[in-house]
Amino acid sequence: MTAKTVCAALLAALLLAAPASAEETVSEKAAAWWESVKSYTAEKADEIAEATGELMDDMADQVAELKEQAADAADEASDDANEELDRLLKEAEEAADKMKDASGEAWEDAKEEFDTAYQALQEAIENRQQTITNDRK
Numbered sequence: 001m002t003a004k005t006v007c008a009a010l011l012a013a014l015l016l017a018a019p020a021s022a023e024e025t026v027s028e029k030a031a032a033w034w035e036s037v038k039s040y041t042a043e044k045a046d047e048i049a050e051a052t053g054e055l056m057d058d059m060a061d062q063v064a065e066l067k068e069q070a071a072d073a074a075d076e077a078s079d080d081a082n083e084e085l086d087r088l089l090k091e092a093e094e095a096a097d098k099m100k101d102a103s104g105e106a107w108e109d110a111k112e113e114f115d116t117a118y119q120a121l122q123e124a125i126e127n128r129q130q131t132i133t134n135d136r137k
Helices: 004-018 025-035 042-072 076-101 104-135
Strands: none
Touching: 004 042, 004 104, 025 104
16 A cells, blocks of 8 residues: 555545544644654645645535535634635635645745644634624524
8 A cells, every 4th residue: 555545545534534522523633644754745735735644625515515505604803703704715715726846944944834724724713613602693
């Protein structure tokens, strides 16, 4: 089994496995996966870049779901929050794309850039989820 297959299988297992608790979300599983691979070196860049693409697809799905959930609250604050999610998603996707072509020191820089963009997107998603939940109470 290649490293690429192992990495993809690990990501798939994390994203598809039943939550360990009711509070653990797909995002939390994805975050745990990213934490486990941040230490990978440039030799595994191809595998990580492919799996990160799958992670970004998951994040895009979450953003779309949040925007759908918030459609009833078509106010300026909701529109601003949706625009912020779109911006952060784009930044994270662009950072993920940079990892595909990076090697050596550039890999480390690209990995750090993705980590920063991913963390910002994850935080925005969590904040938006909380706002939607609070608005429904």
